[in-house]
Amino acid sequence: MTTEKGGEGVRAVDRALDILLAFKAGDRGLTASEVLKRVDLSRPTLYRLLRTLELRGFVASSGEPQQFQLGPAVAHLAHVWTSGLDMATLAQPMMHRLWEKTGETVALLVQQGRDRICVAELPSAHPLSFKRGVGHRERITLGASGKVVLAFSPDAEHYLAELVTDQDRQAYRQELTRIQSVGYAVSKDELIQGAVAVAAPFFTGGSKVMGSLVVYGPSARVDESRIEKIVALLLEESSELSKTFGL
Template structure:
């Protein structure tokens, strides 16, 4: 008929093969994602419970993944685990990681929601370093700037990091050296931060300034903190209670972007 395109069997066959290839890739990725820190080794039966595949298809994909080094197997009955190719990709990803770039969209969303200054800090020995900052657009605001450093024991963003560092207590003398901070009270604050998931500071470095901060994590542990800063006139106790869940959620989003699922 006029204006009607005749079927193209060759094109249709290529389309079907392409769809099959995409489907196979998706299934292979589902297998890799079935492994977790808690389930580092899985049997074929356990994998079948986690992915929607027939046993022949599962074994065919496992064979391909093992050939490429993404899966290894051992034992009888056979058990599977992630292979060296995954470790190689993880190393490349870690070595080229740019926390500032990864944090930018997370920071921007929190900044848009709160209209307060938002910043990301990381540990540098007994100091904390500001990697990125988005100043509040409001006339009354507090900011320090990218590259700003301060003792890690002073301020919410530092305590949010120390509260989740396994060796923080053993290095406490280093962190508190030269500071007029009560040791027992400081340890209580770290414990409280671990319990609630965030730290708060008031008037510690700047009179009238309030900060709320939560830690984010990478595969090695606590990697830094994301903080919200504003004047006490806006960030009273009630405002802090409302903002804290948003700061925690932002830190959790950043942790996921760094490859860690928050507890």
């Protein structure tokens, strides 16, 4: 009897997980009928499990007809998981491949409030090169590595208040829109004279932008043709990094 009940409990957990995994990025809300198209459950079983998940905060419902979406308990678990990640360690394979293929300095930066901070860096072996160092902090609004994060952030407007004029803010918004459309950012001579930075964003589960993967080099070596090659490599490795973080 105990074994049978235990088996039923495991099946219930398995089915509940199937329901949670049925939600995809971009789903604003699913009706019960839409969920049923994604999971192999009877309608009574689905409603029973949805009620349990809602009581524990893993699902929330609203509207008429009733729609379901992931609840705050899922966000809590995502926060706990993300906080426990050693991003610098997980990013090492992608960073090393970029370093080997470009020969330039490669860095990983994450957003911390109004700043972005370097959490890992592989300096170029060239005598003429640029590096910022682990722990270097700069405003999120400055440079390719910051702008590429803001371009994919829902809170970008919050950071534009520090820009002096309406014209500056409008020009900055246009630049963020362009960066979002191409998926990367390039800056030249913006923070260091003679330096070129090429950056791509990386994301965690739920498509939340966390930071940027960046290649730095001198303009004497990083011309337009090399930028194109670096962009292709960056987009490939930043995509792999996002997969590692569960996008």
